[in-house]
Every structure is written in structure tokens, then in C-alpha cells.
Amino acid sequence: MSATPDHAFLEHALAVAQRAADAAQAVIAPRWHAQDFSVVTKADATPVTEADREAEAAIKRVLHDAFPRHAYYGEEEGREGEGDFLWLIDPIDGTKAFVRGYPMFSTQIALMHRGELMLGVSAAPEYGERAWATRGGGAFLRGRDGATRAIRVAETAEFGPATAISTGNLKSLAASPSRWAAYADLVRRVGRIRGYGDFLHYHLLARGAIDLVIESDLNILDIAPLVVIVREAGGVFTDLDGADIGLDTRSALAGVPALHAQALAAFNP
Incomplete structure (x- = not known):
């Protein structure tokens, strides 16, 4: 090896x-x-x-x-x-x-x-x-x-009026009543919800322009390099269950450390 x-x-x-x-x-x-x-x-x-x-x-x-x-x-x-x-x-x-x-x-x-x-x-x-x-x-x-x-992620510590979240495809998340409710709660707590999608919201996250990215339907080829970029910029990147990213990954939760931890707890009570 x-x-x-x-x-x-x-x-x-x-x-x-x-x-x-x-x-x-x-x-x-x-x-x-x-x-x-x-x-x-x-x-x-x-x-x-x-x-x-x-x-x-x-x-x-x-x-x-x-x-x-x-x-x-x-x-x-x-x-x-x-x-x-x-x-x-x-x-x-x-x-x-x-x-x-x-x-x-x-x-x-x-x-x-x-x-x-x-x-x-x-x-x-x-x-x-x-x-x-x-x-x-x-x-x-x-x-x-x-x-x-x-580039470096922002230092946002709490969800609030200045916080920005971007989402990609949410079909699977929407099919889960508990996770959809958790997502709705995050929407109520932040100032901006956007859907920049694909590469862009990860670039924005890595350079400190938004704070959290949520996607529930993707594959590893959509995000592989972006995982390294976000992590090296100081962010945290897992799937929605908190698992590491691998060849079988089908969802993404990426963000500044504090908000990633709070969102992960919300999606996995």
C-alpha cells in the first residue's frame, strides 16, 4: 500500500x-x-x-x-x-x-x-x-x-438576522417530517435563505460570504473537491447524519463550525 x-x-x-x-x-x-x-x-x-x-x-x-x-x-x-x-x-x-x-x-x-x-x-x-x-x-x-x-470561513457563532443559509436539492429532506420541521425552524431564525446551488454556495461559504449549506440529494462527484476547499478554509463538512464524506455520500451539511454543530443537532435530535 x-x-x-x-x-x-x-x-x-x-x-x-x-x-x-x-x-x-x-x-x-x-x-x-x-x-x-x-x-x-x-x-x-x-x-x-x-x-x-x-x-x-x-x-x-x-x-x-x-x-x-x-x-x-x-x-x-x-x-x-x-x-x-x-x-x-x-x-x-x-x-x-x-x-x-x-x-x-x-x-x-x-x-x-x-x-x-x-x-x-x-x-x-x-x-x-x-x-x-x-x-x-x-x-x-x-x-x-x-x-x-x-480564503477563510466566517466566524459566525449563532443563527440570527445576519446569518445566511444556502440550500441545494432538498427532496429527501422534505420527505422527513422531523427534518423538514428542523429546517423550517432554521429558516425562521436567520436573515437570509438562498439557493445558490452547485459549486457557488460552497465557494461563498469558504470565503466567508455565507454561513451554512444544506443539501439532501447529491453524490460524491458533485462535492468532492469542495469538501477539501471548505475544510481547509476552516469549515466543517459532513453529511446530514454527521458522517464523514465518502463515495456513498448522498447529502451534505457544510458550515462554519458553530453553526454546523447547531444544525447537526437540530437535524439529529
């Missing part, structure tokens, strides 16, 4: 992941600006385009060149290979936004080692942001101005 990745390895892997995100952008941008693609509905009722498939292939070419013995798990092509290192790839997270012509989509690339998430890149070039992090190395964001800065 391979040793725990050290700082030098993670920095190298991060540089490769950044190049892979660039390769995806080179595929995605022309398609999006020209709206040049057809849309097919997959078995899970979600859309997929040529850009999704072409971007995933471009990402994997870059990663394969650097790490031919690693395993890969992509949104479009599934699992490939076995080993301690597993790359998690969602070439276009937010395909519905991509299809409808608004810029709330991103490329998500993460590296997992023996089930532990070690690094992540969340690239949303049409929105104008890219965030990244390595375990123990901090979280960073490059914005529209091209400047890179370290």
Missing part, C-alpha cells in the same frame, strides 16, 4: 489537476459560447452533452499522463482501475445551467487516497472563479480580477 501523500506530492498533484481543469475549459468554453451541442437525457433523468464527455476525456488524458497507475471515477465514464489513489471527476457539474446558457456550472476534480479526500480543484471560468485546496495546505480562490488569495 502507498504511504500517506506528503506535501510535495500533493503540490505536484494539484498542479496536474489545475492543468486538467484548463484542458476541460478549452473544450467547454467554445461549446458554451456557441451553444453548440446536443442534449441527451441519461437513465437518471439528468442531461449530458458532447461537452461533458469531451471534457472528461480531456481531463483524464492529463491525469493519465502524470499518474498512469491511479484509478479514476468520472461522471460520464464511471470507474476505471484500482488502487489507493482515486481521481474523482465531474467535467461539468451543473449541466442544466450549461444547457440553458447561464454560467452556474463548474469542473470538479478531486484526489482521494484510501478513502480520504486530499485535494480539490473547483473551476468555474464562465462565472469567473476557481478555488482549490490540498489537505493541510490551505484553501485559495482566484476571482475575476485574476488575483489569488487565501
